[in-house]
Amino acid sequence: MPRRKSEPGLEPNRRAELLRAAAKLFVDKGFAATTTRDIAEAVGMRSGSPFYHFRSKQELLKAAMIEGLDAGRERLLAAIDGVADPEQRLRVLVRTHLGTLLEGDCRSPLLVSETRALDDKARGEIAAAFDRYQVPWQQALDELAAAGKLASAAPPVRLLLFGMLNWSSHWYRPDGTLSVDELAEAAVALLLRQPPQGTKR
Amino acid sequence: MPRRKSEPGLEPNRRAELLRAAAKLFVDKGFAATTTRDIAEAVGMRSGSPFYHFRSKQELLKAAMIEGLDAGRERLLAAIDGVADPEQRLRVLVRTHLGTLLEGDCRSPLLVSETRALDDKARGEIAAAFDRYQVPWQQALDELAAAGKLASAAPPVRLLLFGMLNWSSHWYRPDGTLSVDELAEAAVALLLRQPPQGTKR
DNA sequence: CCTACCGATCGGTAGG
DNA sequence: CCTACCGATCGGTAGG
Numbered sequence: 015m016p017r018r019k020s021e022p023g024l025e026p027n028r029r030a031e032l033l034r035a036a037a038k039l040f041v042d043k044g045f046a047a048t049t050t051r052d053i054a055e056a057v058g059m060r061s062g063s064p065f066y067h068f069r070s071k072q073e074l075l076k077a078a079m080i081e082g083l084d085a086g087r088e089r090l091l092a093a094i095d096g097v098a099d100p101e102q103r104l105r106v107l108v109r110t111h112l113g114t115l116l117e118g119d120c121r122s123p124l125l126v127s128e129t130r131a132l133d134d135k136a137r138g139e140i141a142a143a144f145d146r147y148q149v150p151w152q153q154a155l156d157e158l159a160a161a162g163k164l165a166s167a168a169p170p171v172r173l174l175l176f177g178m179l180n181w182s183s184h185w186y187r188p189d190g191t192l193s194v195d196e197l198a199e200a201a202v203a204l205l206l207r208q209p210p211q212g213t214k215r
Numbered sequence: 216m217p218r219r220k221s222e223p224g225l226e227p228n229r230r231a232e233l234l235r236a237a238a239k240l241f242v243d244k245g246f247a248a249t250t251t252r253d254i255a256e257a258v259g260m261r262s263g264s265p266f267y268h269f270r271s272k273q274e275l276l277k278a279a280m281i282e283g284l285d286a287g288r289e290r291l292l293a294a295i296d297g298v299a300d301p302e303q304r305l306r307v308l309v310r311t312h313l314g315t316l317l318e319g320d321c322r323s324p325l326l327v328s329e330t331r332a333l334d335d336k337a338r339g340e341i342a343a344a345f346d347r348y349q350v351p352w353q354q355a356l357d358e359l360a361a362a363g364k365l366a367s368a369a370p371p372v373r374l375l376l377f378g379m380l381n382w383s384s385h386w387y388r389p390d391g392t393l394s395v396d397e398l399a400e401a402a403v404a405l406l407l408r409q410p411p412q413g414t415k416r
Numbered sequence: 417c418c419t420a421c422c423g424a425t426c427g428g429t430a431g432g
Numbered sequence: 433c434c435t436a437c438c439g440a441t442c443g444g445t446a447g448g
Binding site: 250251252262263266270271272 | 429
């Protein structure tokens with residue numbers, strides 16, 4: 015529980031701190047159940063101060079989602095850089111995505127359901143960020159289909175895949191017997207027609 | 216917008232009406248963003264009256280979840296009654312589940328994420344209802360694995376399957392080009408090793 | 417970014 | 433199940 019004072023707006027990462035704290039609280043408690051006071055307290059501010067950085071609680075959610083998604087996208091792109099084999103690339107995408115979801119601080123993809131609190135304009139901007147996030151996925155799926163390793167690469171396949179992965183946040187327990195690596199492998203094995211070499215080694 | 220008066224507690228389905236309205240609102244707006252006044256208004260009561268039927272807003276959520284899950288389970292059991300072939304049975308389970316999720320009034324499985332608002336005891340009771348719901352699924356998966364139509368029937372497979380299905384509520388649009396039947400078929404095709412005859416007919 | 421504050425809303429209750 | 437209501441909380445703002 016940090017509790018420091020600082021000069022007006024001269025610390026450029028207080029905004030980022032607010033976003034990180036907000037994202038975490040929104041994921042854990044939900045948007046409506048999180049108060050702006052919770053967020054302020056998490057970064058050692060007074061109740062009114064978040065509104066110096068963001069116009070409204072909704073703005074905070076919107077920014078947390080978009081910047082979180084774009085950060086996740088950077089992580090994806092860095093991870094698949096130079097990975098030519100589409101099967102291996104998919105594996106890396108899945109593992110990286112699960113890392114963001116289950117191990118990260120800032121599990122933004124999980125906030126989709128909270129966008130119902132936003133207006134159409136904000137929802138549109140978030141949808142655009144999601145589209146950006148999905149590009150490398152669709153590309154890998156298309157290549158896999160072209161190589162005959164996937165029966166179809168139609169959009170529902172990508173969405174069903176995201177469903178498998180994202181829903182795991184509801185049941186996955188880090189202290190259980192299933193590692194994130196194994197979970198990633200299980201998801202990939204379900205997707206690909208012929209079970210990859212690493213299924214059960 | 217119903218608006219009737221009635222005698223104290225003598226209409227036995229007012230409780231059920233409250234539950235149905237609550238479930239719908241909780242799914243659409245989330246637990247925290249739904250007020251007990253919203254729920255009261257949806258069934259034509261005054262703001263204080265839901266508390267004649269339920270001790271608290273949390274009780275309402277708990278009851279809506281458990282009774283909704285058990286109703287969904289009845290629907291599942293009725294649908295697979297007499298279906299001996301496990302592949303066909305899985306198909307029926309998937310289609311029925313998607314019906315509950317995407318076409319029903321009372322899409323209780325979607326409320327999992329809202330259980331964070333409840334205490335451990337209530338969460339335990341809901342987890343038990345979920346376990347009951349999953350029994351016929353695990354049974355079908357086991358039979359499919361035994362018949363060699365599924366690489367594995369370990370628990371993650373069932374959970375990944377539920378993920379595919381449940382997450383669809385975030386993106387599926389009834390007015391789009393994809394019918395619920397097609398979505399069900401796509402999910403089953405992803406799961407089973409050899410694409411079933413009906414993939415693209 | 418803090419202090420001090422407002423107006424609105426909300427879950428819940430007493431008493432009938 | 434309604435009326436009338438309370439105490440607490442919350443998003444947001446003025447003014448510095």
